[in-house]
Amino acid sequence: MTIFQSDRRNGLxxxxxxxxxxxxxxxxxxxxxDSIDFYKPVFQWLKDFEVNPNSKLDVNITLDYFNTSSSxxxxxxxxxxxxxxxxxxxxxxxxNYYDDDENIYEAGVGYAENANxxxxxIEKNI
Numbered sequence: 001m002t003i004f005q006s007d008r009r010n011g012l013x014x015x016x017x018x019x020x021x022x023x024x025x026x027x028x029x030x031x032x033x034d035s036i037d038f039y040k041p042v043f044q045w046l047k048d049f050e051v052n053p054n055s056k057l058d059v060n061i062t063l064d065y066f067n068t069s070s071s072x073x074x075x076x077x078x079x080x081x082x083x084x085x086x087x088x089x090x091x092x093x094x095x096n097y098y099d100d101d102e103n104i105y106e107a108g109v110g111y112a113e114n115a116n117x118x119x120x121x122i123e124k125n126i
Contacts, residue, residue, distance in 0.1 A: 002045055012038065013063065017045045022054040027062040035069035046080050053089045057081070062096035062124075063104055074111065082116045091117035098124050 002017040011031030017024055024046075032038035049057070059081065066074070081091045093115065095108035105121070112119040 002041070011065075011067070013066075015042060017042065019045075019049060019054070022056050023058055023060070025060045025062075027060075029064055030066040030070040030073075032070070035067075035073050039073050043076075046077070050080070050084065050087075053084060053087065055088075056090040056092070057084060059091065059093040060096065061093065064098070064101070065104075066107075071107065074107075075114070078111050078114050082114075085117040093117065093119045094122050095119065096122045096124055098126050100126060 001020070003015070010033070011029050013026050013028040013030045015026050059077075061074075081093065085091045095111065097104040097108055105123075108121050112121065
C-alpha cells in the first residue's frame with residue numbers, strides 16, 4: 001500500500017495505491033511545482049503493476065483543480081490504463097466531478113474519449 005499525503009498549500013493531491021486491493025485513487029488539487037518528479041513514484045507503481053498485474057484495477061479520481069502539466073500526467077495514466085486493458089486487466093475509472101465544476105467535467109469528457117476501458121463520469125452534489 002502506498003499513500004502520498006496531500007498538501008493543498010503546495011497543490012499536492014492525496015494518492016492512495018493498493019496493489020492487494022487493486023485500487024488507484026487520486027483526490028484533491030494537483031498543481032505541484034514539478035509534476036513529472038512528483039508523479040514518478042506513481043508511474044513506478046504502475047510499472048510494477050504492469051509486470052505483475054491483478055485481474056482488475058479500480059481507479060477513482062476526484063479533483064477540484066489541476067494544472068496543465070498535471071493534465072498531461074493524467075493523459076499518460078489513461079494511456080497506461082488502456083495498455084493494461086489490452087493485456088486483459090479489467091480497468092474501471094470513476095471520474096468524480098462536482099455538479100457546478102464545468103472544467104473538471106469537461107476534462108473528464110476529454111479523457112473518456114481516449115479511454116478504451118470502462119470510464120464512468122460520476123456527478124457529485126456540493
